[in-house]
Amino acid sequence: SQQGEEDPQALSIQEGENATMNCSYKTSINNLQWYRQNSGRGLVHLILIRSNEREKHSGRLRVTLDTSKKSSSLLITASRAADTASYFCAPSDGTASKLTFGTGTRLQVTL
Amino acid sequence: EPEVTQTPSHQVTQMGQEVILRCVPISNHLYFYWYRQILGQKVEFLVSFYNNEISEKSEIFDDQFSVERPDGSNFTLKIRSTKLEDSAMYFCASSGQFQETQYFGPGTRLLVL
Numbered sequence A: 001s002q003q004g005e006e007d008p009q010a011l012s013i014q015e016g017e018n019a020t021m022n023c024s025y026k027t028s029i030n031n032l033q034w035y036r037q038n039s040g041r042g043l044v045h046l047i048l049i050r051s052n053e054r055e056k057h058s059g060r061l062r063v064t065l066d067t068s069k070k071s072s073s074l075l076i077t078a079s080r081a082a083d084t085a086s087y088f089c090a091p092s093d094g095t096a097s098k099l100t101f102g103t104g105t106r107l108q109v110t111l
Numbered sequence B: 001e002p003e004v005t006q007t008p009s010h011q012v013t014q015m016g017q018e019v020i021l022r023c024v025p026i027s028n029h030l031y032f033y034w035y036r037q038i039l040g041q042k043v044e045f046l047v048s049f050y051n052n053e054i055s056e057k058s059e060i061f062d063d064q065f066s067v068e069r070p071d072g073s074n075f076t077l078k079i080r081s082t083k084l085e086d087s088a089m090y091f092c093a094s095s096g097q098f099q100e101t102q103y104f105g106p107g108t109r110l111l112v113l
Helices: none
Strands: A005-007 A010-014 A018-024 A029-039 A045-052 A055-058 A061-066 A073-077 A084-090 A106-110 B003-006 B010-013 B019-024 B031-037 B042-050 B053-057 B067-069 B077-081 B088-097 B108-112
Touching: A005 A084, A010 A018, A018 A106, A018 B010, A029 A061, A029 A073, A045 A055, A045 A061, A045 A073, A055 B053, A073 A084, B003 B088, B010 B019, B019 B031, B019 B108, B042 B067, B042 B077, B077 B088
Parallel strands: A010 A106, B010 B108
Antiparallel strands: A005 A018, A018 A073, A029 A045, A029 A084, A055 A061, A061 A073, A084 A106, B003 B019, B019 B077, B031 B042, B031 B088, B042 B053, B067 B077, B088 B108
């Protein structure tokens, strides 16, 4: 597997605003997954997008994938204080492949 | 909703001691993983396990580490002789057949003194 690089490293927004974070990777993938980690806690799977998909939605989350640019973005709409966490992308070769995590985007949502 | 569980949540041990970290993966899952995260650093892959054998392991997973699925529900990580640098959060994960998503447990925080 390969590591995704998240950008920006840190993002601070106010509650109700949208948050966009980006992920770039180097070689072709089967799918790309986004995870969230609250401070000192486990990783929570948010959404998976396959290489033949361009956009996917789940609740307030919208993920896009551009395989030609080898990049993905995660949009969180109408952010809440509870969205404060680190967000990681994990490009994957497919089933049972190890995941390689980058340093993530630290999102801070303030009231 | 099914979830991965891990015990203990915290473990403090003396350098040189053996520790066993336990995980109960989601019941119908077939693929199992251990990752670790040293404080302030990235989550790192340690090992994957399928069909009662190791599928892949990282450079970190040296002879001091071993994994086992002793029964139909538990998946364990053993560190034979702990070192100070083994202090980290250890995460277990599992995934099902034809399922790319890995579901992570809450982690065990290991402190080696």
